[in-house]
Amino acid sequence: MATPTRRWLLPVLLVILPSGYPSSGPPAPPSEPECYRPCSSHSCSVIRCVWTPDPESDHSTNYSLHWEPTNTDDDNIKGGRSYDGLIHRENFRSHGELRVWVQAQNQNGSAKSQDALIDTEAIKKPPPPLFLSNHQGSLEVTWSVACVLQPSQGTCEVRYRAEDDQGWPQAQYEDGLHNSFEVPDPRPGSEYEFQVRCACDSSLVSDWSEIYRIRSAEAAPVGEVDVWMDCVTPFSSFDCFLTWKNLSISEARGFILGYQVTVSYSNGTVKHINVSTVDPSSVWAYDEMKWYLTSSLKRVSSVYVSAYNSIGTGNASHLVVPEPGEHTDDQIIDLQMTEENLTVSWTLPPHFPDNVKHYVVQYRECWPGRGLDWIKVDKSRRTVSFKGVFKKYTSYQVSLFVVSDSNQIRLISTAVSYSVQGVPSAVPSFNVSVIAATDVTLFWEPVSCSKRNGKILHYQIGVEHAGTQTVYNVSVTPDHGTMTYKLPGLSPGRKYKVWIRAVTAAGPGPNVTTTLKTKHVEDLGHVIHTLVPVGFLLVTIIFVALCVTRGPRKVCPVLPQCLYEKVPDPSNSHIFKHMRHQISEPLNWICIPLYEPSPKISLLEIVEVKSKALGPDRLTRSVLENDCLQMSSTDVQRGETIVEDKDRMDPRYGREEYSKMIDSDEERSEESSDDGQFSSGYEQHFMPNPLEIRQN
Structure with a gap:
């Protein structure tokens, strides 16, 4: 290949130099001419002479053929000259000798070849x-x-x-x-x-x-068909397809009419396929000396393939389809690749099994390319060479397989090689998945093998901020699927420009750029110290509000009894009798507002013997009270609860809270009783009876 310096010199030289040989001096002497008489079935009428250099290749020099008879006494034959290298019949005798030479001449001089003596009879051809x-x-x-x-x-x-x-x-x-x-x-x-x-x-x-x-005449084929698998993913039966090569001419021994393929499945079923070399079908395909079955080897256990011609059928070749996952990947192969040659060599690891039948070395182009080829070699071989045209900037995956004596196949090693490498294409996608205050997580899709143009050495990630740039080299392992990298050492709350590119031996590819902004740092200790007192204060306010608020007509079983005023519970009210049935409900903990339609407030009348110490207006008192009542299921079970609080006075009236509360619908006879034998436990506990008033 011309270097950059030579590239601009070459057109100049083509312009300066004339076509043909340099004309800086006289021409070089031509070679001694070789002459013969080409004959037909009835005559040999001309002598043709040739020499070097070829007159047609040198347009700057004129060449001429000269001859003369060696016997100068023969006056009938004269010498001559021609420019086409031919001596016609009238210029020589059938039995005689001629002296022949070639003259070269250009603008700088002339040169003469050596003389050649020819016998005109002996040079017949x-x-x-x-x-x-x-x-x-x-x-x-x-x-x-x-x-x-x-x-x-x-x-x-x-x-x-x-x-x-x-x-x-x-x-x-x-x-x-x-x-x-x-x-x-x-x-x-x-x-x-x-x-x-x-x-x-x-x-x-x-x-x-x-x-x-x-x-030549045909005979039955000999040898076995070279059968193999074309796998997108090694030993993934879903992605593997059966392929085989044509028999060589010496093995085919005639025109191959077709191939008999027997496919055995894991469930025991067997399928026979006749692949014709003459009639096309959608079941198989033919591509550059190789045949393919279009159905995958999924659930296939083994395959037999044999070729046949018009005379007979050859031996069947047996292929055992390996189970998915049965392979290793020891890096034991070395690759040397040019555009015309691929050399593969390998060294077996220690304690390698000795039940080796042969090795299979395979190469294939990056999918979806079809460039697949393989060679089966004896178990004593440790190197293989492929001849062909290997494309530039194209990925070739080379794999080494071992076939055991029982036809079991195992992958030993794989490697990728390029005949000529170039810079890779841009990364297909580049994004940010997690953003924190001092680091971010990046993810990107690797460059596909068809666009790598060379072996990816690593990916470079650059971070730019405030005129500074930091570059990180990221390994290519694994080289499939989405790749991630945690970018450390960032500052909180700042904007960054981040780019990524792939790098091969030929150099880096184009950048793919994105921008991001890190989060602000939150002082969690300060937040905790601020929120805890505020929360505690808020809870306290709500709790106190619930305790001190006296909503009318509500029953609040959630709050403790100590927060309520000690209000007696008159058991003779029809409202509270009705509430006993509601209190037993499962939702009795809810503060339920109670409304008594058209309530009738009873008058508590106290009748006592006249006394001088008491005025008439102290004999009858009316007390009107409404408050939040507290009931519980335990009140229903044990009956009416009596609360003792003799000294408590109503702050609104400066008197006792209740005497006797009686529904207006109750019998008036109960109110007129003087001895209090029909009084309730409430009245006995809180209100003075007439006898106590009299004693006072």
């Missing part, structure tokens, strides 16, 4: 032989030789090759002018190519004939 027919059963070919004057002596040379041979490895020399040849022990079903050339008497040898092709 017969035409190439012509193939006539063949006998396919024995692979025999015949040809005809056109020799002038039908001489009785001569030689012929035959060469042949099979279609998969390189060059012409086989050559056969025959004494005499034979016109046939039979291939010894030909390969069955192989196409052969033939060429022949001959010489008549003392003439020159003719040119090679045109290539003649013939196919």
